[in-house]
Amino acid sequence: MDLRELLEGVKDNNLDIEDALLKLKNLPYEDLGYANIDHHREIRNGYPEVIYCEGKSDEHILGIIEKMNEKGSNILGTRCRKETFDKVKEVYNHAEYEALSKILKIQNHDIVNVGKGKVLVVTGGTSDMSVADEAYYTCKFLGNEVDKIYDVGVAGIHRLLNRIPALQEARVIIAVAGMEGALPSVLGGLVDVPVIAVPTSVGYGANFGGLSALLTMLNSCASGISVVNIDNGFGAGYLAAMINKLK
Structure with missing residues (x-):
């Protein structure tokens, strides 16, 4: 749920204030102990946080993906090992991998063409x-x-x-x-x-x-x-x- 959906939910009485406050608590960033996921980056910068996979354990990468996936974000991972992708694919069957560039992709919503050329x-x-x-x-x-x-x-x-x-x-x-x-x-x-x-x-x-x-x-x-x-x-x-x- 993004900020606009949350506000519309409160406005339309589909979401009570206590639930909204709970969601707002983790909306700016979420502390996983080993990572602070910046859920507000797309609001500030126009694009969601990207996962730099090199140097991270498979468990940490999967944990970060899980939390980003809960927010409905499109997920991009760079320098991702094929072995890591295989584990991600077991959980998210719509995940894709570009072997040469080691790019991991999970598309949760349509990618809008915002480029002017x-x-x-x-x-x-x-x-x-x-x-x-x-x-x-x-x-x-x-x-x-x-x-x-x-x-x-x-x-x-x-x-x-x-x-x-x-x-x-x-x-x-x-x-x-x-x-x-x-x-x-x-x-x-x-x-x-x-x-x-x-x-x-x-x-x-x-x-x-x-x-x-x-x-x-x-x-x-x-x-x-x-x-x-x-x-x-x-x-x-x-x-x-x-x-x-x-x-």
């Missing part, structure tokens, strides 16, 4: 796909039309130049690249929309686990580029969704 996810190579898919499914889950163009890096730049019409149709572009991380700079010089750069940890030793790509993107000479952390596809997808719903 198309978000495009572009990668330098196929090795960047897991991070790119995390951005893709995050942005799509948050109510956006999202498309992909993969493996069009600067080593064969003609592949990217052949896709200029598709690039120019996008309202926001997410550029995912490892190695030297030059892709966002090239894209920034071709389009008139925001480019969100995502450095990946793909590369040989001197790549320093993605640090070289991160520094390249931070030092881009092209304008209109923002940069998220290494391998942070979720952060890029979330930011793109926020930009895309602006009027």
